Amino acid sequence: MQKEWPRTYTETHHYSELYPPYTGPYTFKVALTLRIGKFVAALCLFQMGATSTRAQEAGGKPAEKAAAAEKKAEKPQLPFQIQLLETHIRFEANGDSRKEVHTIVKMNNILGARQFARLTFEYNRGFQQVEIPLVRISHANGGTSEVLPSAIADAPNPAVEKFLAYQDVRVKSVRVLGLQEGDTVEYRVITTTTNHPLAPDFWLEHSFDRSGQVLEEQYEVDLPAARKLLIRVNPGTPATSTDKSGEGDSARSIYLWHLSSGRGLKDEPHFENTKEDIVITTFEWGTLESSLQSRLAISVFPPGFQAKARQLTTPYAKQEEKLSHLYDLVSKEMRTVDLPIGATGYRLREPLEILSSGYAVPEEKCALLSALISTQNDGSTANPALVLDANSTESDLARPTLLSNILVAMEASQKGKELWLDPTIEVAPFGMIPLDLRGRTAMPLISTSHGLFEKVPSKLPFAAFQRVGVDATLAGDGNLTATVKYTLRGDNELLLRVAFHQTAKEKWKDIAGLLAISDGFRGQVTNVSASDPMETKEPFMVEYEISQPKFVDWTKKPVRIPAVLPQIGLPEPPARPAVGGKAQNIELGTPLNVETRLTMKLPVGTTAQAPAGTTVDRDYAAFASKYGATQGTITASRHINFLMREIPADRAMDYNAFLHAVQNDQAQLFTLEATPVPVVNSEQSPAATKP
DSSP states (O other): OOOOOOBTTTTEEOGGGTSOOOOTTEEEEEEEEEEETTEEEEEEEEEEOOOOOOOOOSSOOHHHHHHHHHHHHSOOOOSEEEEEEEEEEEEOTTSOEEEEEEEEEEEOSHHHHHHTSEEEEEEETTTEEEEEEEEEEEOTTSOEEEOOGGGEEEEEOGGGTTOGGGTTEEEEEEEOTTOOTTOEEEEEEEEEEOSOTTTTOOEEEEOOOOSSOBSEEEEEEEEETTSOOEEEEOTTSOOSEEEEEOOGGGOEEEEEEEEETTSOOOSOOOBTTBOSSEEEESOOHHHHHHHHHHHHSOOSOOTTHHHHHHHHTTTOOSHHHHHHHHHHHHHHSSEEOOOOTTTTOSOOOOHHHHHHHSEEOHHHHHHHHHHHHHTSSSSOEEEEEEEEOTTOOTTSOOOGGGEEEEEEEEEETTTTEEEEEOTTSSSOOTTOOOTTTTTOEEEESSOBTTBSOEEOOOSOSSOOEEEEEEEEEEOTTSOEEEEEEEEEESHHHHHHHHHHHSSOGGGHHHHHHHHHHHTTOOSEEEEEEEOOTTOTTSOEEEEEEEEETTSOOTTSSSEEEEOOSOOOOOOOOOOOOOTTOOOOOEEOOSOEEEEEEEEEEOOTTEEEEOOOOOEEEOSSEEEEEEEEEETTEEEEEEEEEEOOSEEOGGGHHHHHHHHHHHHHHHTOEEEEEEOOEEOOOTTSOOOEEOO
16 A cells, blocks of 8 residues: 655645644554445544543533533634744745645643654755754743754654665654643744756646644745746635736746635635645646656666566576466565656656566566567567546646556567556565456556557456355264364455565464454464465465354354354445436445355254355346255355446346345354253263253
């Protein structure tokens, strides 16, 4: 997953850039989001630091109680309040820029003080400088103090500390010691950009605060009038004033916005396909493609590179084997340094240096793989392709910040068809693109017959399936133990591969526990094992043991239990459209074949009655279940095969019937009956015992 980094050169201003992000008294850490079949199960790890509050003492006066109730009804107090936020940005005709931010923040409580105990500002030393001329604290109890220069540190970003090639990606930070509730922090930060790799072009985008966090904001942009600019401004936030100065090449256009929290802003700034209040760019999509192509595509091979590339595939005769080997080399044997696109300034190292270093940012991985494929003399062509973020289209104003991911688009000559690759994930099977990127718009850095933009294929390179086997034993005391085994191919496979690959082995139990919860299993998880996440040519397998005490209460009559199987989820039918509205199609997603089976051994002397199975066939999906009970064992199996990606809206009634048939089947129960079992022991009197 790409990190959200501030784009300091592009002047993309989200407020998290200007102050540390507030997380509140609880921190929420997402370990994995797993989509099993057509239902979504969020696997999350929670780390909560609870704040204690003293209960209100009883017996207060009515007026005090009313005041307390009124206070409780008020909005929760923000941990800090930005009293003033001033931003001044000046662009030069050659693309250089200077940004100065002046901020005054009041700490409403100790949580806000903790947030501002350290101010951090990220930048790229290769073409930027960050100065912090002022950090002043006004104390609530009177007096002021300023931070000493020794409190300012400049270090590589933690993400690149171990990678010498990217030491220009840095963080300048300021320690603000002794900050207390009621204190006010005032600071000024100046970021100067010169000779940016994409100069003389430049761009910026900005959205104003709508949460009430900022009481007053002034935003000024000073632009060279001589440059051809594409500008979109939200009609709901027009510039407070505009001004022009100078003549000829020195002419300037100045836009100023002055807003306060009392001025009403719509919740969302959407207008004309733009999601920000201000967008300014000198780019058009064609010029942006050309600019990025010259920096992110390796078109000239250095001496020795072609020979090295062909040597790597010498042991392989078939084209597919060569391509798969090159992909594995770049994807698995080179560590991905997960920086956002452009964090290194759209600069690539030499391909042989990338190859020998053993690590690379996503842009370098895709450029290197494209170059290795293109040197094989088999007619295959490949080049990097930048993917637009999920909320953007080619109708948006062109700017690099809309390009969130990078892939490799190639055409294998022997197959005569396109193949898309993602070497940045390290554990993605050959030809597999993550679900959230499939179907998105991409811009290959070498235009093809499809034009400037292409669609990332929506299909997987192989049939997706999921098999879950549960071997369980029900003991006489009602305790249940089971071994659960998953075998996966497809989107769920990739999510689990990433989770197990990025998690220490001693923590695999946590992932398996969350997986069990998502499937409706309860109990203690032990003995977790998984296949090697890097072995991508075979399906991924996960196995764990789980035990649940008192699964059955034999004192209750009759005893009924469900089939201990993962619940197969289906999307709910869309709501009825408003009068005159258009009904929506029902999204089923990527075709997927799901098989689940259960074998459960029962206590001696227990008999079972199984429910009837169900069969429902449609052209969009087919479901079948089967249940059985023999002496001492019950079995169950459910199989659903999703065949289509979506169902037309006019078939909603038919789908609703299919949905209810599946749900009713999964609600069926086995009926257990414990029969007396004689105790064979001469020292004990004959007695009937229950399991």
